[in-house]
Amino acid sequence: MIAPLDTPVTAGVQKAIQGMVLYLEGITVRFDGFKALDALTLYIEIGELRCIIGPNGAGKTTMMDVITGKTRPDSGTAWFGQSIDLLACSEPQIAQAGIGRKFQKPTVFEQHTVFENLELAMAGNKSVWRALFARIGPDQREKIEASLEMIGLKDRRGDRAGALSHGQKQWLEIGMLLMQEPQLLLIDEPVAGMTPHETERTAELLVSLAGRHSVVVVEHDMDFVRSIARRVTVLHEGRVLSEGTIDEVQNDPKVIEVYLGQ
Amino acid sequence: MEALKNLQVALRREAGPTLFLLVLGAVGVLVPLLYFIVPETSAFHLSGYTVTLIAKYMSYAILAMAVDLIWGYCGILSLGHGAFFALGGYAMGMYLMRAIGSRGVYGDPVLPDFMVFLNWKELPWFWYGFEHLWFALLMVLAVPGLLALVFGYLAFRSRVSGVYLSIITQALTYALMLAFFRNDMGFGGNNGFTDFKDIAGFSLQSPGTRVVLFLCTVLVLGASYLLCRFVVSSRAGRVIQAVRDAENRARFLGYRVEYYKLWVWVLSALLAALAGALYVPQIGIINPSEFSPANSIEIVIWVAIGGRGTLYGAAAGAVFVNYAKTFFTAALPSFWLYALGTLFIVVTLFLPRGIVGALTAAAGRSGWRRRTAL
Numbered sequence A: 001m002i003a004p005l006d007t008p009v010t011a012g013v014q015k016a017i018q019g020m021v022l023y024l025e026g027i028t029v030r031f032d033g034f035k036a037l038d039a040l041t042l043y044i045e046i047g048e049l050r051c052i053i054g055p056n057g058a059g060k061t062t063m064m065d066v067i068t069g070k071t072r073p074d075s076g077t078a079w080f081g082q083s084i085d086l087l088a089c090s091e092p093q094i095a096q097a098g099i100g101r102k103f104q105k106p107t108v109f110e111q112h113t114v115f116e117n118l119e120l121a122m123a124g125n126k127s128v129w130r131a132l133f134a135r136i137g138p139d140q141r142e143k144i145e146a147s148l149e150m151i152g153l154k155d156r157r158g159d160r161a162g163a164l165s166h167g168q169k170q171w172l173e174i175g176m177l178l179m180q181e182p183q184l185l186l187i188d189e190p191v192a193g194m195t196p197h198e199t200e201r202t203a204e205l206l207v208s209l210a211g212r213h214s215v216v217v218v219e220h221d222m223d224f225v226r227s228i229a230r231r232v233t234v235l236h237e238g239r240v241l242s243e244g245t246i247d248e249v250q251n252d253p254k255v256i257e258v259y260l261g262q
Numbered sequence B: 001m002e003a004l005k006n007l008q009v010a011l012r013r014e015a016g017p018t019l020f021l022l023v024l025g026a027v028g029v030l031v032p033l034l035y036f037i038v039p040e041t042s043a044f045h046l047s048g049y050t051v052t053l054i055a056k057y058m059s060y061a062i063l064a065m066a067v068d069l070i071w072g073y074c075g076i077l078s079l080g081h082g083a084f085f086a087l088g089g090y091a092m093g094m095y096l097m098r099a100i101g102s103r104g105v106y107g108d109p110v111l112p113d114f115m116v117f118l119n120w121k122e123l124p125w126f127w128y129g130f131e132h133l134w135f136a137l138l139m140v141l142a143v144p145g146l147l148a149l150v151f152g153y154l155a156f157r158s159r160v161s162g163v164y165l166s167i168i169t170q171a172l173t174y175a176l177m178l179a180f181f182r183n184d185m186g187f188g189g190n191n192g193f194t195d196f197k198d199i200a201g202f203s204l205q206s207p208g209t210r211v212v213l214f215l216c217t218v219l220v221l222g223a224s225y226l227l228c229r230f231v232v233s234s235r236a237g238r239v240i241q242a243v244r245d246a247e248n249r250a251r252f253l254g255y256r257v258e259y260y261k262l263w264v265w266v267l268s269a270l271l272a273a274l275a276g277a278l279y280v281p282q283i284g285i286i287n288p289s290e291f292s293p294a295n296s297i298e299i300v301i302w303v304a305i306g307g308r309g310t311l312y313g314a315a316a317g318a319v320f321v322n323y324a325k326t327f328f329t330a331a332l333p334s335f336w337l338y339a340l341g342t343l344f345i346v347v348t349l350f351l352p353r354g355i356v357g358a359l360t361a362a363a364g365r366s367g368w369r370r371r372t373a374l
Helices: A011-019 A060-068 A091-097 A114-121 A128-133 A138-151 A166-179 A196-209 A222-228 A246-251 A253-261 B002-036 B048-073 B081-103 B113-117 B133-157 B162-181 B207-233 B235-245 B247-252 B257-283 B293-306 B312-331 B333-350 B354-366 B368-373
Strands: A020-031 A034-045 A049-053 A075-080 A099-102 A184-188 A214-218 A231-236 A239-244
Touching: A020 A060, A020 A214, A034 A060, A034 A075, A034 A214, A034 A239, A049 A196, A049 A222, A060 A091, A060 A099, A060 A184, A060 A214, A091 A099, A091 B247, A099 A166, A114 A138, A114 A166, A114 B235, A128 B235, A128 B257, A138 A166, A138 A196, A166 A184, A166 A196, A196 A214, A196 A222, A222 A246, A231 A246, A231 A253, A239 A246, A239 A253, A246 A253, B002 B048, B002 B207, B002 B312, B002 B354, B048 B081, B048 B207, B048 B235, B048 B257, B048 B293, B048 B312, B081 B133, B081 B162, B081 B257, B081 B293, B133 B162, B133 B257, B162 B293, B207 B235, B207 B257, B207 B312, B235 B247, B235 B257, B247 B257, B293 B312, B293 B333, B293 B354, B312 B333, B312 B354
Parallel strands: A049 A214, A049 A231, A099 A184, A184 A214
Antiparallel strands: A020 A034, A020 A075, A231 A239
């Protein structure tokens, strides 16, 4: 699990190495000969809010799958912080280590209340035996309350999560991620299907998370990306096509070609 | 108003369990009274047959609760729980066979009759220790528990779930049935075990033993219910239900889903085994037909009819369906399977939450609870 000292690091990265939370280097994933990721290299800084965009099939979801351990790459390295080799960890280990993932479709526990959803998501020992005798302590209750406040669902705490609107479910899921006190949040299309008002609230929420957490957002909605992102990465055919501020990226001829060529 | 609403919510949650424990307590007190105290000439007198019949229903209720725990709360549809029930029953049966001693037809002090009949000269090694009740009770839990542990570990680790898991549970119980039918397995072949004489030195025919076994069944049913309720209302219980509703989500939250499944699976198997161990001395027979796949499917039907995900609903379903079975097989024997099938279809179509679910909903609508509460 400890990074060997001779891990290959390029000169440009050397400078920033202390400030990185995620390193993906040369990640290649093949599905039946098709390269979903093609030697993808990507670094995420601590506290950064990064948007990943790209046309369908660019490898965005596969990249998330690699980071969370759902998909094993054919080659490449993936490190979380300085000491955790993601490729050697199981999915639960990765979640425990501090990477939280929000799926495209909101998946909350519909039969449980909003409060119980947050309780289940709380960081801590997840063994059966502990869970059998677990009680919610005052500090834990405080944490849940803080999350409820943050995602704006304080009044809905006792309601079944299945009764929430689509946007509220998305927020609840983000709240559940926060309960795990993750260093890195992976968020897949958070505003798909949201009303303009919900979209606005979500943007505020994500911006307020950055700094305390590193946040990676995959999103199609360019207006939304413009409203939150400082740095944007464009993926295309499993590689990084362009990286920079939203204006730099939108004026990059390579990006224009890919998007207009479609 | 808020307080009233909270009370209503609490009662909606609590009325069923309270009623269940009250009924169980009343049965535990009244049945022995009606059997012992009320004279046989009275219309209220219960025969020994009836006492044992009620005990049988209650051991089925424990079995149904075990299936509800794994199916209703964890979403694992086991079509093989009869196997754990039967294994628990067989372990108890082995003790009861050894307890016959030299009173068997062939009078051998050590070997059970069927072994003498097969011309066996000595006791197989796996029959050692079963002359002690404590050892048999240990095996009642250890053997089905170990089987469930190994089976569950392999199945859940390789993420076998849904209908595939249901099918291999069927295969499990079917394989055991075929094995236990064989004479050379050393478990009495297709005749199984019967002609039991006594348990812990007390005659199984005596009214006292009958009532003690009956009360044991009441106690185990009550304790199983409280244990299951403790489990499902703990955080672990909420995790188990979360696994049922969104397994991958639970996994991403850092829960070792397979361990939770395994844990509740083994607990469920142990309860089923206990039910079997209570069933055999009272009914007086155990044979390989208890392993038949149809039996295991029937348990699931009890749970569905009673109402899954409530525990007491499963118990009520087991008692209700088996009472109906007793009635029909006496009155209209050829009609029973049609009645069971019709009942299952009607419940599935019109009462998706079972009889208990429908009653709860009806009581909620009529405001019955609020009036009785005030």
